[in-house]
Amino acid sequence: MSERVTWQSIQAEIRRRISEREWRPGELIPGEVLLAEEFGCARATVNRALRQLAESGLVERRRKGGTHVSRHPVRKAVLNIPIIRHQVEQSGSLYSHKLISRHSARAPKTICKTMMLPAGKKQVHLKSLHFSDERPFMFEDRWVNLETVPQISNVDFERTNANEWLIEHALFTHGDITFSAANASEAVAKLLDIDVDAAIFMINRVTWNGLDSITSVQLAYAPGFIMQTRI
């Protein structure tokens, strides 16, 4: 008895043919109809297998042009952007956080620009520290758009941290993220209890609801932080 043909099994077979160079980079592979005949299944099944391979970058598909093995498989890594609490708790540590300051203030030009707001707009400015087992783990410097999230004025951030409150109360449609490295400033070094100029892993994130910006946040991770993924 032969196993039932699934899209996964087809995908595995196609991956094999590509990785063992039966089908070489740049080469045109058979069309969906042909493959469906070969594997003895419906075209939709082959389509599902190939569509996902295209999403992961291993093949490239064009109408009329057919499906080609990628010459330069631009591999895509999927990064999970977790809630800070989970990031800490997943490593088996105890999470806690502390609100350092909270003001309403005119945001600096750069912030207003990235959030597409008129310069000098008043926003809520939050600074907080996140701890892993009582040790400073990450420093968060956040601006929140008062127009899109007015309720924020009444929230007690001593209890809930801003990250989780916003996720719960201001769902975003998309966000822009950058990752970089920077030397710790005096202020950040003091907060994270590290040396001035130590290498800090930085994440900058701006989140949006449609065309309205919600929040712009900079996360400075204490040395030793590593972001992992699989490709």
Next chain:
Amino acid sequence: MSERVTWQSIQAEIRRRISEREWRPGELIPGEVLLAEEFGCARATVNRALRQLAESGLVERRRKGGTHVSRHPVRKAVLNIPIIRHQVEQSGSLYSHKLISRHSARAPKTICKTMMLPAGKKQVHLKSLHFSDERPFMFEDRWVNLETVPQISNVDFERTNANEWLIEHALFTHGDITFSAANASEAVAKLLDIDVDAAIFMINRVTWNGLDSITSVQLAYAPGFIMQTRI
């Protein structure tokens, strides 16, 4: 005339209901059959829309349990892992590279361990510098497994860089990647023409073909490098 119902339109409508809190976090949403009736389409179409929403983390699905709006939408960012040359050329700069050293040597313990090889195994050790408009852009320190890629002994890396040669000649099935920040050592600072202790963005990558490791590489990016993505 009403537009034809597509999985994208259904997905957009579901996103809207979630972001406008018609369906709240944690809530059970109607089953596929019900939604198909509501939208006047086949169940498969609803399935496609919901399946993809589940992949992106906005909803969670379980057989028998149904589909729930995620309480903590763990958002997933897709990172493109590009070829170094493209990384440089996309910013409109001229790419070049230089092989600094090439030896066969016993790899250090840590490398052998991450590559799952017996300690002290001989490997090819390559160091190279990548330039953007003649300025040092990134330093690459690579070990290549001679057993999985024996042909590497005969390659001229003055012309082709190792990154591109390996992509072309040793397709990998998966890889592990980490991102971190580090202070520049003296050696790296000299090569990249930057200050000692400057903050360096580091990428470590080990790639595999099935259970065999292919290469382990550490990329040290000169200050100013930023990795971007969208969520």
Next chain:
DNA sequence: GAGTGGTCTAGACCACACA
């Protein structure tokens, strides 16, 4: 046992990109 999502099928029409 029963209800939900996961998948496959066979067929159809459409949209795009190429000649």
Next chain:
DNA sequence: GTGTGGTCTAGACCACTCT
């Protein structure tokens, strides 16, 4: 025009998981 992938349909059976 023509060939390819993209998608929808209506129906079916299966697999998981909850009760």
